[in-house]
Amino acid sequence: MKIKHFLILTCMALLVVATLGVGSISSTSALGTNGDNQPPTPGGVACNPVKGKKVAIATAKLIIEYNSTDDDIGVHGAFDDHGWSELCVYDPNGKQVLAVKPQAQLKDLTMAGIFFESREPPSTEFSFGDLKAKFPEGQYQVSGITFDGKGLTGSATFTHNVPAPPTITSPLEGDVVSTTDLVIEWEDVTETIDGNPVTITGYEIIITKVEHTDPHGFSQPIFDVYVPPDRNALSASVEFLEPGTEYELEVLALEVSGNQTITSSSFTTE
Secondary structure, eight states: OOGGGHHHHHHHHHHEEEEEOOSOOOOSOOOOTTOOOOOOSTTOOOOOOOOSOEEEOSEEEEEEEEETTTTEEEEEEEEEEEEEEEEEEEOTTSOEEEEEEEOHHHHHHOEEEEEEEOOOOBTTTSOHHHHHHHSOSEEEEEEEEETTSOEEEEEEEEOOOOBOOOOEEESOTTEEEOSSSOEEEEOOOOBBTTSOBOOEEEEEEEEEESSOSOTTSTTOOEEEEEEOTTOOEEEOOTTTOOTTOEEEEEEEEEETTSOEEEEEEEEEEO
16 A cells, blocks of 8 residues: 555545445346446445436546555545535446445535545455456446535446556665665566556656654655656655665556556665
C-alpha cells in the first residue's frame, strides 16, 4: 500500500460503512439492459433503487495494483463527485461488490469522494489468477444518490492488463548515494505480466524517508513525481534528501487503464 494513501484510508474506515464482496451470491437477477442489479450478499449493505433524474458521477476508477517486490496484488478504487449520500458498485455480472453509506452527522453532510485499497495478500494466498476469476474485466456500474436526492450513475472500466515490473538499475538495493547528484534510473516496461503488449502512460517515482519525527505521519517526507512514458531517469531533489538517512524507493509503471506495478528498493545517503 502506498504510504500517502494510508491516512485517507484510516479516516474513511472510521466514518463510513462499506462492504467489498468477492464471494458467491445467489439471486434471480443480473445486470441487464434495464440496469437491474443483484442484491447484496446476506447481511450486506443495500443501496436504494435510483429513481427520477440521474446525473453522471464525475470520477469512477477501479484498478489493479501489483507489488512485484512483495509479490502481492489487490484492487484499488476511487469514486468522487460533488456529494452523495450513498453509493454502490456492481461488477459486469450485476453482483454488488461495494456499498458506502455515510452515517449520523456524516449522513447529513454527505460525502464527496472515497478512495479505497483492498487487502493485498501474498500470491501464495491470492494469486493474479484468483483475482482475474473473482473480478472479471468489463464495466463496473455505479449507482447512488446525490446530496440533493438525484440518482447518481456511471461506470468504471476494469481490465487485467497489469504492467510487468519496472527494473530499477540505479541506485541498487542498499547503495550509499550522494545527496547532491542522485539519479533514479529504470528500464522501460514493454509488456504485461502475462507477456502481452502494454501501453504505458507514465512512471511514478516515490522516495520516502523511513525514519521521521512526526508521531502521526502527517508530515513524513515524501518525494513523489510522475514522468512521461518516454523517460527512464529522474534526478532526485537536492532540497529533499538529507545526509546519513535511509530512504525507501518505489518505481511504478502505469498502464493506460490505470493498473500499476511497483518495484521497491532502499538506499542510504552519505
